[in-house]
Each structure stands twice: as C-alpha cells, then as structure tokens.
Amino acid sequence: AQKITQTQPGMFVQEKEAVTLDCTYDTSDPSYGLFWYKQPSSGEMIFLIYQGSYDQQNATEGRYSLNFQKARKSANLVISASQLGDSAMYFCAMRFTGGFKTIFGAGTRLFVKA
C-alpha cells in the first residue's frame, strides 16, 4: 500500500539551530516524486522542496535540504539555522510520475523558540 508516515506530531527547536523532520514512505512504484510543503498558521500551502526518485543528489533550496535515502524509503527535511518564521505545519507528500495520485503525511508541527 502507498503510504507516507510522519512520526513526529510536534517538535521544538531553538532559533538558529538545525532541525530534521522525518518522513518515510511506502510504495512499489519505481517512479515518484517527493515534496515538502509548509503550512503557516494563515493556512496557505507553500512548496519548499522536491526530490525525484531517480535523482542521484539530495535536493537543496536555500536553508532547506532533503535527506533522501531511497533504500530506507525516507525523505527527511532538514532546515538549517531555524528562524521564528519557520514555526508552522510541515507536510511530506508523494506523487507518482505518470499517474495523478498524490498522498500526504499527517504533518509535523514545528515550534521555533527564541
């Protein structure tokens, strides 16, 4: 069964420190894409980073990087130098190339402490 698991319902991090948000997935499809989205308290969904299943290198976008371990089926989001504005809900999602289905994890709420 295709599934995304985010095991951390909530996390705290000190401002300026790095934090890792966990995401594991389950699929037998060889071709897929992994996405991370941020949802601040205002409610909008903001795209952060993408990793393709065939990409050899881990994706990076500014302070965001994706630690992709294909054999372990994990796609953890690393936020470096956390800022107060990073306090939000974070969702991991998987999309199947050539198909149209997208599944999301339950999310991790991140709190950044000053």
Added chain:
Amino acid sequence: EAQVTQNPRYLITVTGKKLTVTCSQNMNHEYMSWYRQDPGLGLRQIYYSMNVEVTDKGDVPEGYKVSRKEKRNFPLILESPSPNQTSLYFCASSLGTGKETQYFGPGTRLLVL
C-alpha cells in the same frame, strides 16, 4: 498574478443543502485536484482531473462530485452535505504530474451543521 482562487473561503451550511465550492486557475494548468485537510490526517485527495472532461477518484470521493468543463475551472459539489464533511478544502493545480509542484488555493473552511 499566477494563482488558484477558491470561493467561498468560509461556509456554514446545514445537512442536506447542496453546495458548490468553485476553483479557478489562471496558469493554463492541465492537472487539477481537490483535497480535504483534517487534523491528524493531513491532506487527502478527493478527486483529480487530468484535463477537460477527464476526472478520477482520489482516496476519499464519497459524497463529492466534480466536473471539468473548462480547463481553468474545477468546482467541487456536495449534493447532500453531512457533518462528517466539515473540513478545510484545498484546490490545487499543476502543469504536469512530474516534478512540477502543485499550486494550492487559499482553502475553503466548511462547517456542516
């Protein structure tokens, strides 16, 4: 400005009263999708559309209908809403289904009494 718009943003209704949530995108995207967000469950896909007149069920389609008569519009119809459809609804669109991210609308918060 490239965007996905949804209307209404907030809606309170009663059980059984038909309603439509509109979704429109101005990016000429072929792919559109509806999700509902519930606490502890993340976002779950309701329906998606690959192009005009082509739609398919997601994971939680029961109680919902969609139509795609024009490329830019993808309305979500609740013909007989029930309290378990109280949720936050998002419409999204994307150019394709590969690495292109989906662009999300602002969300519609629905309360069914």
